[in-house]
Amino acid sequence: MPPFPASRFRQPLITWFRRHGRDLPWRRTRDPYAILVSEFMLQQTQVATVVPYYEHWLARFPDFASLARADESAVLHAWQGLGYYARARNLHAAAQSVAKNVGGVLPNDLAKIAALPGIGRYTAGAVATFAFDQAVPIVEANIARVLARLTNWEKPIDTAAGRDHLWSTASVLLPKKNGRLHNSALMELGALICLPRRPLCAQCPVQKFCAAVEPAALPRKRAKPRQVLLHESHAFALRRERILLEQSHARWRGMWILPRLAAVPPRSPLLQLDFPFTHHRITLSVFAATRSFLPNEKQRWFPIAQLAELPVPSPHRRALEELLPRQNLCSTFART
DNA sequence: AAGACGGGGTT
DNA sequence: AACCCAGTCTT
Numbered sequence: 325m326p327p328f329p330a331s332r333f334r335q336p337l338i339t340w341f342r343r344h345g346r347d348l349p350w351r352r353t354r355d356p357y358a359i360l361v362s363e364f365m366l367q368q369t370q371v372a373t374v375v376p377y378y379e380h381w382l383a384r385f386p387d388f389a390s391l392a393r394a395d396e397s398a399v400l401h402a403w404q405g406l407g408y409y410a411r412a413r414n415l416h417a418a419a420q421s422v423a424k425n426v427g428g429v430l431p432n433d434l435a436k437i438a439a440l441p442g443i444g445r446y447t448a449g450a451v452a453t454f455a456f457d458q459a460v461p462i463v464e465a466n467i468a469r470v471l472a473r474l475t476n477w478e479k480p481i482d483t484a485a486g487r488d489h490l491w492s493t494a495s496v497l498l499p500k501k502n503g504r505l506h507n508s509a510l511m512e513l514g515a516l517i518c519l520p521r522r523p524l525c526a527q528c529p530v531q532k533f534c535a536a537v538e539p540a541a542l543p544r545k546r547a548k549p550r551q552v553l554l555h556e557s558h559a560f561a562l563r564r565e566r567i568l569l570e571q572s573h574a575r576w577r578g579m580w581i582l583p584r585l586a587a588v589p590p591r592s593p594l595l596q597l598d599f600p601f602t603h604h605r606i607t608l609s610v611f612a613a614t615r616s617f618l619p620n621e622k623q624r625w626f627p628i629a630q631l632a633e634l635p636v637p638s639p640h641r642r643a644l645e646e647l648l649p650r651q652n653l654c655s656t657f658a659r660t
Numbered sequence: 661a662a663g664a665c666g667g668g669g670t671t
Numbered sequence: 672a673a674c675c676c677a678g679t680c681t682t
Contacts, residue, residue, distance in 0.1 A: 350677095366677035373668060374677085407666025410680080444679045454677095464677045484661075511677065520675065521671065548674090549663080575665075602665060638667060 330497050333533045334506060340529035341509030344516060349378055351508065356430040356455040357388050357419075363447045363454075364415045368408060371515070377406055388430070391416060392423035400578050400635035407638075409576060414442025432456045445491075450507075459503035461494035463487075466514025467507075471497075472543035473518060476535035481543040554606045558582035558640075560594055560647055561613030566625040567644075568613070569634070573622070575601075579635045582610060582643060583623055589614075595646055599639040610643050 345351075348371065350362035361381055365374040384402050385391040391399070396416060403412035418440040422430050430451070431437060438448035449462040463471070471493045472481055480486050499506050517524045523539045525531050536542055559582060561568035569580040593609040600606075619625070626634065628648065636644065 363677065368665090368676055368678055369667080370669065370676050405667075407668085408678085410665070411678090414679085442679065446678060450677065462677085465675080466677070515677085546662095551672095600667085602663085 328496055329533070331499070333497065333530055334499060334509075336529040337509045337513065338505060341505070341512055345508065345512050346516075349375060350454070354455055354457075356432075356451065357391075358382060359455040360418070360430065360447075360451055361385075361415065363450045364411050364442060365406060367411060367447065369406060373406070377403070385419075388419045388422045388428055391419035396578055397635060401633065404579075404635050404641075405638055409579065409637075411442060413578070417441045418443065430455070432458075434458070434460055453503040453507045457502070457504045459498055459500055459506075461491055461498050462507050462511075463490045463494050464511065466511045466518070467494060468514075469520065469543055470510060470514045470518045473523070473536035473539045474530075474534050476537055476542070478542065478544065480546050482545050486543075549603045552604045554604050555588070555609065556606055557585040557588050557593075557609050557611060558643075559585055559613040559617060560610050560643075561617050562651060563625065565628055567628060567631070567648075568617070568619055568623055568625055569636075570620075570623040572637075576637045579637050580626075581637065581640045583613075583617075583619075585611065594650075595643055597639065597643060597646075606639075608639055608643065610647065 350359060353359065362374070362378055365377055365381070381402055385394060385399075394416070396413065399412050399416045400409060403409060406412075421440055422428060425431070432452070432455075434448055434452045437443060437451050438445070443451075446462055446464050449460045450464075452458040452460045453462060468481055468490050471477070471490050475489070475493055477486070477489055481490060494510075497506075497510070513528070513530070517528050518539075521540060525534070525539060528534070559568070561583065568583055570583045572579050572581050588609070589611045591611065593611050595610045597608050598605060599608065631644065
């Protein structure tokens with residue numbers, strides 16, 4: 325096989341990107357902190373979901389120092405609703421690590437960036453390329469799709485062999501300069517043209533380089549585990565305009581949820597709601613607390629008015645929004 | 661290598 | 672209802 329004509333591939337890609345690339349907030353800055361925030365938020369989360377969180381976050385925590393000195397509760401609150409809350413804890417810890425550095429600046433060295441908590445191969449490369457314009461490869465969902473099709477890779481991409489193939493392909497395509505422009509363009513091609521279900525091949529600037537036989541069938545992934553059904557019971561305890569919540573030490577570590585019940589009470593729930601969770605489907609039942617309910621050390625009574633300031637995961641927030649208005653209170657509880 | 665980890669949007 | 676998403680970390 326002849327070597328792939330990387331430079332002839334890149335030229336029309338770049339031209340296309342200059343004309344059609346989106347004006348995204350994190351493309352208007354080269355501030356390493358802002359880029360890092362955007363990359364944490366964009367892990368497994370779509371652009372449209374991230375934009376308002378990103379804007380609010382930068383207003384609330386404008387730099388590494390302000391984030392480093394914030395309380396974890398404030399950090400989780402600003403992340404509330406985005407999911408994968410370990411990202412928020414890791415970003416917080418990364419900011420505290422950076423703030424200890426001389427000058428409080430992010431290192432521009434790939435290995436040092438990758439050593440920060442919550443930063444893997446992709447995010448380290450993304451920060452290096454988008455903040456510092458380094459020519460390093462990056463592979464995320466968009467680029468993975470583009471490269472699997474470009475090379476007609478018909479084996480699963482979410483295996484060691486698949487990942488090796490994608491990262492080495494990304495390296496082959498990489499120019500020696502202008503890493504940011506190249507990587508942005510490749511990613512944008514996946515986001516706007518090389519779509520998951522119905523790729524717009526007729527509009528693709530690099531179609532003549534593409535080896536895909538049936539692009540819509542790529543990339544392939546390993547089979548997912550079947551969905552598991554779970555039931556969880558929680559208490560709704562309201563006393564004198566205060567509600568009993570407990571701080572999670574498990575799934576939503578650090579966030580406040582309705583108190584967990586060890587057993588299902590022998591009465592009908594006030595509310596049931598279903599929410600998907602990874603490959604689980606969880607039915608959350610909320611029961612009125614009986615008079616014998618005794619708070620433990622993880623639990624606290626909160627004034628209803630204070631709820632809006634607490635980090636509460638979405639399923640529990642939905643339960644509260646449903647139950648509190650039923651109590652004939654002037655609830656000031658609202659998503660902020 | 662496999663599983664855990666959210667939430668919302670799209671098909 | 673299944674699939675998708677600017678992935679990372681722990682077993």
